[in-house]
Every structure is written in C-alpha cells, then in structure tokens.
Amino acid sequence: MHYNWNWGIFWEMSPDGIPYIDTLMAGLKWTIATAVSAWIMALILGTIAGTIRTTTKPWAVRLANGYVELFRNIPLLVQMFLWYFVMPEVLPHAVGDWLKSLPNASFITATLALGFFTSARVAVQVTTGIQALPRGQRMAGHALGLTPVQTYRYVLLPMAFRIIIPALTNEFAAIIKNSSVALTIGLIELTAATYSMREFTFQTFEALTGATIIYIVISVIALLLARLLEKVTAVPGYISSGSASSGGH
Secondary structure (H helix, E strand, O other): OOOOOHHHHHEEOOOOEEEHHHHHHHHHHHHHHHHHHHHHHHHHHHHHHHHHHHOOOOOHHHHHHHHHHHHHHHOOOHHHHHHHHHHHHOHHHHHHHHHHHHHHHHHHHHHHHHHHEEEEHHHHHHHHHHHHHOOOHHHHHHHHOOOOHHHHHHHHHHHHHHHHHHHHHHHHHHHHHHHHHHHHHOOHHHHHHHHHHHHHOOHHHHHHHHHHHHHHHHHHHHHHHHHHHHHHHOOOOOHHHHHHHHHHH
C-alpha cells in the first residue's frame, strides 16, 4: 500500500477555518476540562465512600460497599450512555428537556459518568490506605480526646493519602485516557478531534501520531507533578516511595 506522508497537515486549514493543530488543541482543552472536573468529583466522593468503608457502622459500610461495586463494575461506556440517553427520560419532563437542551450537555454527562466511575476506584484506594496504617494511630487519636470524625480528618486521612499518592496518580492518568469515551456522546475532546482530522484529510497516521504525542506529554506532566507532590508530602523514615503503589492494587 502506498501512503503519502504529509506532516504539514497540522498547519493546513480545517473546514472550521482554523489549522488542524488548533482543532487538536481545542479537543485537548475539553479533555483536560473533563478529566480535571471529573477528578475533583471522584476525589471528593471516593474519599467519603472509602472512609465510610472503614467505619464501625455495618449499615454505612454496606451502603458504601454497594456504591463502590455498582459504579466500579458497570462499564464506563454503559454508564456514559445511561447518563446521556436514559437519565433525562426518567426525570420529570421539564427537567429532562432542560438537560437535553443544555449546550454543554455532553460535557456535563461525561464529567458525571467519569466522576462516579472513578470515585469507586478512588474509594478502594482510600480504604486501602487507611487500613494500611497501624491501629495505634486510631487509638492515639481517641486517647487525645478526638472524635471519630476528627481522628479521620487530622490523623488517619492525611497519612493515608501520603501512602496512596502513587495509586491516585495512576487513577488520574486513567481518567485522562478514559475521557476519550466521551466522543460517543458527542463531546469533541482530543480523540474526537483526531478522528475528525483523519476523516477530512485521510492522513490517518499523522493524526493519530499527533494525538498520541499529546496524550504522552500530558501524562508525563501529571506523573512529574505527582512525584513532586509525593516528595513534598512524604514523612521521612515512615513511608517508602515503593510501598504506596504496591498497596493500592
């Protein structure tokens, strides 16, 4: 098969009247916006669910376990479709119509689906981090007169997060890659922009290579920032850099 390579295609004009490189950058902006928004949501919900799973309230533990199993075991693509196509139909008619008419409905849907899906995985990491701590830390918090909530806030969670930072880094890298699923509901993120460029130019290899390089760059940046955060928050003599990643799986 004869293939005509054209690396200058990135600076040629797209049907939108902008260079294809700008099309990819616009897709990258949506990818980052979706991933960061979903990550904030996942971190908050995952911390709450993961913490509840380590409490002494059986009914609360069962609810948190049910939450984790529900959102972790349903494929992300199915969740994306449920949020986008099914949820507006089961809500009251006026609310459903309002959701469907939003100009950024696909972005909101992608954020919700990614957020809930990833929060279940974060919850498992938080639970693992808390359970990896010596029991004496919880007992020391009680001995100091701290309430259970204060013990988690000031003693257990700060140390647990130091342990699971490498595992959370993996989850953040995964959420960036998983954001590509949003193209199935119409969000023009990086992968969708790449497919659009490929279809208009027929320069398949150039388009996919450009997207691959961009994904690698943002993943490396996220990894470097996580390594820096790990060094800043590490407690000398207590946590080794390798223990965290092995404890999260």
